[in-house]
Amino acid sequence: MSRFVHRSLTIALLASSSALAASPAWGQCGGTGWNGDTTCVSGYVCTAISPPYYSQCIPGAAPAPTTTATTTTAQPAPTGSPSTLRTILAGGYGSTITTFQFSPSNGSISVSGSCASGSSPSWMELSPTNKNILYSTNEISTGGMSSFTISSSGICSRVGTASSNGDGPAYMAVFTSGSEVMAMNYNSGDGISYTLSSDKLQFTNPIPIAKFPVAVPHPHMVAQYGSEVFVTDLGADKVWRLARSGNAWSITGFIPQPSGSGPRHMQIRGSTIFILHELDNTLSSQPIPSSPGANSTTTISSLSVLPPGITNNYPGRFHAGELIMSPDGAFLYASNRDTATPPDSRGDAIAIFSVDSAGHLTLVKQVFTGLQVVRGMTMSPDGTFIIAGGQQAGGVVVFQRVNGGSDLQVVASNAGAPATTTFVWI
Ligand SMILES: *[C@@H]1O[C@H](CO)[C@@H](O)[C@H](O)[C@H]1NC(C)=O
Numbered sequence: 001m002s003r004f005v006h007r008s009l010t011i012a013l014l015a016s017s018s019a020l021a022a023s024p025a026w027g028q029c030g031g032t033g034w035n036g037d038t039t040c041v042s043g044y045v046c047t048a049i050s051p052p053y054y055s056q057c058i059p060g061a062a063p064a065p066t067t068t069a070t071t072t073t074a075q076p077a078p079t080g081s082p083s084t085l086r087t088i089l090a091g092g093y094g095s096t097i098t099t100f101q102f103s104p105s106n107g108s109i110s111v112s113g114s115c116a117s118g119s120s121p122s123w124m125e126l127s128p129t130n131k132n133i134l135y136s137t138n139e140i141s142t143g144g145m146s147s148f149t150i151s152s153s154g155i156c157s158r159v160g161t162a163s164s165n166g167d168g169p170a171y172m173a174v175f176t177s178g179s180e181v182m183a184m185n186y187n188s189g190d191g192i193s194y195t196l197s198s199d200k201l202q203f204t205n206p207i208p209i210a211k212f213p214v215a216v217p218h219p220h221m222v223a224q225y226g227s228e229v230f231v232t233d234l235g236a237d238k239v240w241r242l243a244r245s246g247n248a249w250s251i252t253g254f255i256p257q258p259s260g261s262g263p264r265h266m267q268i269r270g271s272t273i274f275i276l277h278e279l280d281n282t283l284s285s286q287p288i289p290s291s292p293g294a295n296s297t298t299t300i301s302s303l304s305v306l307p308p309g310i311t312n313n314y315p316g317r318f319h320a321g322e323l324i325m326s327p328d329g330a331f332l333y334a335s336n337r338d339t340a341t342p343p344d345s346r347g348d349a350i351a352i353f354s355v356d357s358a359g360h361l362t363l364v365k366q367v368f369t370g371l372q373v374v375r376g377m378t379m380s381p382d383g384t385f386i387i388a389g390g391q392q393a394g395g396v397v398v399f400q401r402v403n404g405g406s407d408l409q410v411v412a413s414n415a416g417a418p419a420t421t422t423f424v425w426i
């Protein structure tokens with residue numbers, strides 16, 4: 001059973017879950033490296049919510065047991081750092097992907113190697129079905145994507161390449177099947193999907209995705225939602241909903257966002273979407289309409305992610321960056337990128353939010369990182385650590401999630417590390 005099982009579950013539910021050998025309400029039921037049960041207790045359905053890393057038991061067709069009403073707030077703290085050496089790969093706007101070795105036992109993180117990546121591997125994803133295969137964007141004007149194999153010592157080797165069909169692919173997603181990828185071009189406002197070859201290293205069957213139908217589209221991220229694909233569009237102030245029919249992707253509707261908010265990155269838990277807005281620096285939660293064509297929804301919560309006491313948030317100073325969710329779905333972590341000259345001497349902050357079972361957000365803490373421009377931060381798949389990098393300065397910092405996830409504690413840092421925008425834990 002996952003170490004992140006909610007300890008506040010009632011005895012009755014725990015007893016029934018172990019008797020049935022099923023994962024508990026809101027518990028993990030699948031994902032990268034998961035060896036536990038892939039079924040859920042009665043009333044819950046195992047759903048891929050953070051592909052490829054995490055599948056979770058969310059309320060399903062059957063009525064949820066009443067015992068779960070208060071189960072989503074209290075989370076156990078990690079009990080001591082696992083001592084195993086961890087390997088982390090990082091990319092950015094250089095032409096290499098860097099391998100880090102992180103030792104939780106002595107608090108060190110050091111560079112152990114690198115590989116040639118082509119220009120600007122600014123976003124990376126691990127294959128959900130083969131942990132020795134990595135993908136990256138090549139975020140340049142003639143945008144591309146690359147595939148890599150990863151050696152046993154964690155060093156990558158570039159194998160396949162493909163066009164992204166546009167300018168500035170800032171994001172690519174690997175679907176949970178491990179057989180399909182989709183990239184979005186931030187500058188040209190379009191994208192492309194590919195089917196991967198059986199060895200997962202070659203990009204085949206390109207399906208171009210047309211420029212989104214607004215004056216200046218800026219698609220920022222792709223997320224799977226059932227058979228649909230969601231795309232946050234900073235220029236449109238929409239989350240587009242796409243569906244595939246035959247060999248084409250088309251828009252079936254959208255989830256509207258406030259004018260000028262600039263939706264950037266998102267997380268999905270069950271049928272709730274959490275969206276980090278780059279331009280107005282808010283994090284919001286909304287129910288996802290069951291009908292793609294609804295084109296309207298309500299807002300559950302909308303809160304600022306700016307550091308406390310900011311009085312000079314002149315337009316364009318802060319640009320909310322990355323949004324990550326804990327494996328249990330109970331916490332969200334948002335970075336804000338401070339582009340002031342000079343920036344806050346404490347570095348960018350990470351805003352920590354708790355999320356209740358209904359999707360309400362509560363700001364619980366802001367943790368300063370000492371890093372400048374935190375565009376990339378990634379949680380270890382087990383939810384124990386978060387690595388964050390300074391795109392502008394500061395190197396990398398590894399935090400351990402403590403106090404159940406409501407706080408972050410620095411466990412390793414390397415100020416001399418290269419500038420980074422993306423990480424993958426292997
Ligand atoms: C930390 O431990 C790792 C092995 O776990 C070792 O390779 C590294 O040299 C150690 N670093 C320091 C600073 O002691």
Ligand SMILES: *[C@@H]1O[C@H](CO)[C@@H](O)[C@H](O)[C@H]1NC(C)=O
Binds near residue numbers: 252254292293295
């Ligand atoms: C919702 O948006 C889609 C895409 O823009 C459009 O095709 C559809 O007609 C809209 N639905 C309604 C009810 O307006």
